[in-house]
Amino acid sequence: MAVTTRLTWNEEKRLQKLLGNVSLSLLYQSSVHGCSIKDMLARCSCQGSTITVIYLGDNIFGAFLLEHYPKTVQSVRKQNSSFFFSLQNNKTTAFLNTSLKITDEELAFHSSNHEEWFFSLVPKKHKLWLLHSLGKELAMNSYHDYSYRECEVFRVEGIKNEANYVSRITGATEYRNMLLEHLRAYKPCVDLVPEIRILLLGPVGSGKSSFFNSVKSIFQGHVTRQATVGSDITSITEMYRIYSIKDGKEGKSLPFMICDSMGLDEKDGVGLCMGDIPHILKGCMPDRYQFNPHQPITSRHSDFIISPSLKDRIHCVAYVLDINSINDLSSKMVVKFKQVQKEVLNCGTAQVVLLTKVNNYHDVLQDNFLNMKKSITSQSQVINVHKMLNIPISNILMVENYASVWEQDPVKDILILSVLRQMLRAADNSLEDLPLSETGEILGQSELCM
């Protein structure tokens, strides 16, 4: 006889992903090991974090417990250390913060402040009692109690950062989708500009093209590789590209564009030519321009945009830096950065810093995802960049790009999307700040052109 879970392989994988790429070990199965609370606790106590899975018709319900199952019958447990979820055929999942109470007969789950009862398990009778409104929300039949087929308990291994795990898992997917909606519906504050253009500038291999690929992958729903990435001694990107991103495969274009440039190099005559930067910022540089490290574009170039309008300009510059390289950035590179920044300031363009390759990306945001944590923004890397470029800490942003096809993660998405939102906000600020005369002047010019 072998003890095998009732979950199909596919369901198991979905569950693992839902819980943040964890692995599961089956500890207890009611049909094999007996269905009393005592049988259950005997096998499940002192096993670390667990999920209890209940099979009810086509539905699978689960309750996650961050702490051990107790050895004996025990009352109310700590707040915010457990949650309830449901895995329906192909539908999304409801999350609910809960706290647990165990008696001789039942496992009862309450709201995290203990005030409201959500659901109970009576293992002896194979019964599940569900709050009426909850049952409705999950599109269950309108009975109050249900007989379930089986109850299984798994140990959950591989939880990153236990401290805010519960709030992260329960809130992440919803927050991610909210951000997506937000970005889809975004409109630049100036009517003349249909899309915000974000320029990525930074050293070779800092992850500029990867950031574009990451953003596109989120909106596309699978990993994309439109911008070639990888590593080499010199920049892989040798062409100026203005990428527009579609919402889904056939969807409409999103209200922002990402402009990808060649990597900066500390040596002159290698990498992006300094003389090209003002042309890019003003919007004179055509898409697909082949960079020449030795000399900048001139107005004689066949595709040179002679009188760019406000919409062709760069509205936000992101200085892209590998967070691990900041503390040993060469002085030549710093000088180069300051030169670049001078040009950006001259044009009055908004500027942010984008730190990439943040391995501990799970830790960057607060539990409610609204802000970066103090402990993160007070890191030496952030302070150094802040001092070097004199950019406010709130505009020093962090991401971990998608480097592997196989690990989708809502928290990673949240960070990337939040960063994008900050860039758009920065762009809006600088557009609002534009003197009327300049908007007028540019307007006049573009009318003249037409």
Added chain:
Amino acid sequence: MAMTTSLTWMQEKILQILLRGKKFSLLYKASAHEFSPSNLFEICCNQGPILILIYGDHVIGAYVSENCQRETPVSILLFAFQETEISRCKIGPYEPLKLFGGNVCESNLEFYINLRKQKVTMNLKLIKILNLPECSNISFQECEVFRCEDLLDTRKIQGVTVLRESLLSALRTYKPYKELVHQTRILLLGPVGAGKSSFFNSVKSVFRGHVTHQALVGSDTTGITEQYRTYSIKDGKDGKSLPFILCDSMGLDEEEGMCMGDILHILKGHISDRYQFNFTKPITPGHGNWNDFPLLEDRIHCVAIVFDANSVEDLSSEMVAKIKRIRREMIKCGMAHVVLLTHVDNMALIRKGDLIDIYRYMPVKLKLEAVHEKLGFALSDILVVSNYTSEWDVDPVKDVLILSALRQMLWAADDFLEDLPLEETDIRSKYLTRCAREENDYVNP
């Protein structure tokens, strides 16, 4: 006390091979559940076959190959880890309870674990067989018990089969980006013997339902494939053509092999099916296989650079330089590309069960890192497969790897098509298709 095993990855792997592809789920750990036999049995009875491990100066184990119950006698496999090897012997049948003393006088037993005192007692004969130091009482610090399941049980095979079906239907109904072309062309490029033709054969086999060998494969030093072949694949034996074409080229070689010039001509669609490669010089316009005005249809939309996963670290520096040069050229003309590592099933220690979650498998992760380091390709662009070479019949596990790789290639091709400048897709392709159609109509009214 955290419930994680003290077993190293390597030890677990060795055990997995010893017990023929088993997966271990930790149930009991003495330091978390007390050094108490009754706790151990309460947790570990009725869990199917179990594995008991004892950690002292040596790791000693006992494998109960049948469902473990306190008082049903079963035969037991004892083993002990040496540095890299494992020595073993069968004992029993015993009641599992007796292994932990039970009610029997200690001296009668050849092997016995005193959990409370954290000592193992065994007779001299066993100590010799297991290559352990001669000492009748071996003390230990930790004891763990695992449930053993097949790494590839029916539940997983079923799951993999479902996944295969969904991949198959996704690939059958795939349409190239904006339907700019009818069929996506994927070029297979790589060193001699890397498995380019085998990959085509494998893809064809998956859609045919049994292993086929249309493209000749082998392992001659200069490469078996000397012709440029573009293979369209039918869905089933008489089905309609699938929406992609695999293009098989001659192997790359430090000196001989395919010319650089030919690669560029292929990418642009100048070379047609069945061109006989000449490694001394590239094709010239006017050749019977030269296409003067290739359409978007004729161009390559994604390149897969194929390597044997087992020898990719040993590529000569000339070959690395050549690959890097090709990569630069591809980047220059905006060519989408991925890397395909073949023969992963031949990697050391890998079991078939590992293939179902291959990208999480540690040695494969390290392999991808190595390829990234050596050749500079992005990690997300490296795919792995196991080709059909010696089999007669297809296998859902291998099918899933092959189909997933193919789907990634088609996604990459879509990125390429989306990235094309408007003038190259809209005006030119439409105009040229129309011209071609008119010409066709003219030739065969």
